[in-house]
Amino acid sequence: MSTQQHPSEACTSILDNDLYKFTMQQAVRQHYPDTPCDYSFTNRSPDLTRLPHSALPWLKQKIQDMALLRLTHQERAFLEANCPYFTKDYLDWLQNDFRFQPEEQIKIHWHEGQAETRGNGMKEAVEITVIGDWHQVILYEVPILALVAEAYYRFGDKDWSYEGQFDAARTKAQRLVDAGAKFAEFGTRRRRDYETQRIVLEGLVAGSGLGSGAQQSGKGFLTGTSNLHFAHxxxxxxxxTMAHEWYMGIAAILRDASQANQVGLERWASTYPGQALGIALTDTFTTEAFLKTFKGALARDWIGVRHDSGDPFEFMDRIIQHYDQDTLVGPVLRRTKKIVFSDGLNTDRAIRLQQMADSKGIQATFGIGTHFTNDYCHLEHEKGSPSTAMNIVIKIHMCAGKECVKLSDDHSKESGSAEAVAEVKRQIATLL
Structure with a gap:
């Protein structure tokens, strides 16, 4: 059975969160302060991984404990040394003024009518809503997702153990390194628990040879982690860099999704000049619409793009063609551009993408999440079968009184009501 019934270290640091929540917080605070918004939780696979009612007290307590979190002097020193794009004004505010206020900002509701009896007991459907000004509540998403997942594996699916996790992570890293892949750990939001992420990162470090000398030519390496606490x-x-909510919120504020990519890129660059964080996310309102904006000086100046939905091999061909046909980029400069792949990756797929990138002449890096931090098998029930990872998200729902929409290149990842989605599709049709 699971060995993780010890007290959880999850969310005991304000930095136990992904970097891009903080980079977006700084940008939102600069450009859209005091903008009301709300977020909603969705379990995309409730039939497979439904949170048990017994998890509710633990989950609520962990969320309430977030009110105690503060940016420590040591953590601030780490950010100053490793994230020079954070301004003194932002770090002063984050350390001295920012506080989680879950009592006011988080609402949790259980739908008793959707209870079902399963083999592992009575389960309930949970509704989680985050409400407040955008820059004040933007940091909740990743920690709450991590806590929901940990609650499920602490009180629901307990038929697993940590045994073999270090070795599995080390082997994955060794294979990626040998293939020449540059990869980061992106697994906070859907990790099995805090301890899993710690063990996995130790395995990835060991498998990538960090600390063993100079990087070998032609070899890949672990570039880092999205989790600021573990990085520290x-x-x-x-x-x-950024997430879909940056564009989604801007589209709602503008009341026009056709302008959101342009404005989002311009305002991001003004917050992070000199391409300090110059990887652009492409698929919020479909990559086709994004590329109508991402041309000329934008395509030339931005370091590269991030893929997060749709077929990654087709995406690579499409981006190469886009760069090659742009008069300010072309085939020579294109070879310096980077694609960050971050959608449902595993070791095998990342290696195939690396091989394709090498053959076609474009830089590739990989952000790998669930495959690293929630890759388990059952110990007793159907021994050896996969212990299913939760497929959960928290998406910005309303911003400045307008519903937020994500279209994506994968229709299963769309978010928004049918009416709001239809409106956004009409707006972006002016670009196509």
């Missing part, structure tokens, strides 16, 4: 305590590079 394990001396790793923090990795991340």
């Amino acid at each position: 305590v394990m001396n790793l590079a923090p990795i991340g």
Whole structure:
């Protein structure tokens, strides 16, 4: 059975969160302060991984405990040394003024009518809502997702153990390194628990040979982790830029999704000049619509793009063609551009993508999440079968009184009501 019934260390640091939540917080605070919004939780696979009612007290307590979190002097020093794009004004505010206020900002409701009896007991459907000004509540998403997942594996699916996790992570890293892949750990939001992420990162560090000397030519390496806390305590590079909510919120504020990519890119660059964080996310309103904006000086100046939905091999061909046909980029400059792949990756797929990138002449890096931090098998029930990872999200729902929409290149990842989605599709049709 599971060995993780010890007290959880999850969310005992304000930095136990992904970097891009903080980079977006700084940008939102600069450009859209005091903008009301709300977020909603969705379990995309409730039939497979439904949170048990017995998890509710633990989950509520862990969320309430977030009110105690503060940016420590040591953590601030780490951010100053490793994230120079954070301004003194932002770090002063984060350390001295920002506080989680879960009592006011988080609502949790259980739908008793959807209770079902399963083999592992009575389960309930949970509704979680985050409400407040955008820059004040933007940091909740990743910690709450991590806590929901940990609650499920603490009180629901307990037929697993940590045994073999270090070795599995080390082997994955060794294979990626040998294939020449540059990869980061992106697994906070859907990790099995805090301890899993710690063990996995230790395995990835061991498998990538960090600390064993100079990087070998032609070999890949672990570039870092999206989790600021683990980057701090394990001396790793923090990795991340922006998420879909940046564009989604801007589209709602503008009341026009056709302008959101342009405005989002311009305002991001003004917050992070010199391409300090120059990887652009493409698929919020479909990559086709994004590329109508991402051309000329934008395509030339931005370091690269991030893939997060749709077929990644087709995406690579599409981006190469887009760069090659742009008069300010072309085939020569294109070879310096980077694609960050971050959608449902495993070791095999990342290696195939690396091989394709090498053959076609474009830089590739990989952000790998669930495959690292929630890759388990059952010990007793159907021994050896996969212990299913939770497929959960928290998406921005309303911003400035307008519903937020995500279209994506994968229709299963769309979010928003049918009416709001239809409105956004009409707006972006002017670009296509």
